Amino acid sequence: MTKIGHEWNAVLTIAMRGVTLTIKTPMRLIMSLIMPIMMMGMLGGSLGQNMADGLGFDFGKFMLVGMIVNMLFMMTMMGMTGLVEDRQVDFTQEMLISPISRVSIVIGQILGAGFAAVICTVGTLIVGACMGIVLTGWQMLFLLILAPLMCLAAGSLAMLFIGSIQDAKTANMAVSFLTMPQMFLAGAIIPIANSTGILWALSRMMPMTYCIDLARAVVYKGTAEYAEVVLFNPLINCTAIIVLTVAFLLLGTWLYSKSETNR
């Protein structure tokens, strides 16, 4: 096996462990399907009924796309706390003793966590359909193609915050503190075109802002609402996502690796 082949095999192995654990744990699957009902059905539905008038575009579709990306981020970031849980049950040792790069461990964990996130996305689409909000087959296909990139962006951001945390409870709290404000700051359900000051700065620092905007650019392409809904050129979105993901991934992995070996 070549060096790159070995690293890819390791990424796949770790990712498939995440998939296996999700499939073997029915509660995880159930939670992945219940989450969209709470987030999309209750929160999104309530906002739609009370705040959508006068926006100048269909709030339902706007919210559905935002919520799909939000669920991908939220579930992937929650899944990343598995790395910290592994520390507590000593499974981390097994991965760290393997002759593979630490970046491969983290990417594998992100992709494994992404599996539950994609199931959650399916749940979001179903809840959306029940609310009368539907995407075309092509739009769903493009979003599915973008999903791994979005999961990588989410996992990298999570690593930045939990990389050096040793305790699972603290890691879960850190992820919760991150996911909730992110949903509002990145414009998942509320437009952020008029944000200013610190809120503007924070929204521009978050990879989810660019992921949501890219997803909306795909969904709204060729429509009259495009200019009102999409903030940036898709190329800017892609560049920002890649730059932020690589930076957070490397820094987060370095923190993770350091906290393990440099005690």
Added chain:
Amino acid sequence: MGAAVEVSNLVKQYKRAEKRAVDDISFKVGEGEFFAFLGPNGAGKTTTISILTTTLSKTSGEVKIAGLDAATQAKEVRKNVGIIFQQPSLDENLTAEENIRLHACLYGMYPYRPLYSLMPKEYKRQVLELAEIVGMRDELFRSVKKLSGGMKRKFEIIRSLIHTPRILFLDEPTQGLDAVARRDLWNYINNVRKDKGTTVFLTTHYLDEAENVDNVCIINKGKIAISATPCELRKRGQNLEDAYIEIVKGGLLND
């Protein structure tokens, strides 16, 4: 005989610790040697093993494993070593075979396949053969959660040996095992040593397990108290245990 493990002036001081966990220790383990690294709780055994297996950074000193620098060639070092940790490290949510498959694929031995039936024939043969040797073929596809402590330990051994490491680190491998499981386990490890010439680096609190080793090194409070053959140590007492207690108690009294 070349050195499988070469440690020179190794020091480890944990952050915020007042004393050094490992304090300027040096020793060598020859290729194919059966080496016992003994000492009381908190002596620095696990810290040393963690540094030798690259999962912990050293404060200073030099560590060479299979001729490779443990600090700068960590990945290469990890290819050459297998370890059975003091704390069980199987994923309890997977089956024993899934744990072994994960390990084999992380070491790049086989391409990953999501099902056992899809794995290469050679992998299946190797796993079944190892499971047969340790008498665990029936348990191979059971969830680790449902296995006893002894069964888990045996699977950890299979896992640590599947990539045929040159050096096998055993950090209190028989802790919590009953007498039968202990004996089975040692029979298997001794056979591996004979067949493959694997260097074995053992830490244990059961001193009878160290009676047949080639060399013993006793560490106490982070420092090497003595390095000798079991035969030389026995001259200090009736058996290895007496000699060990004398050395360790002597060390404590000297403090």
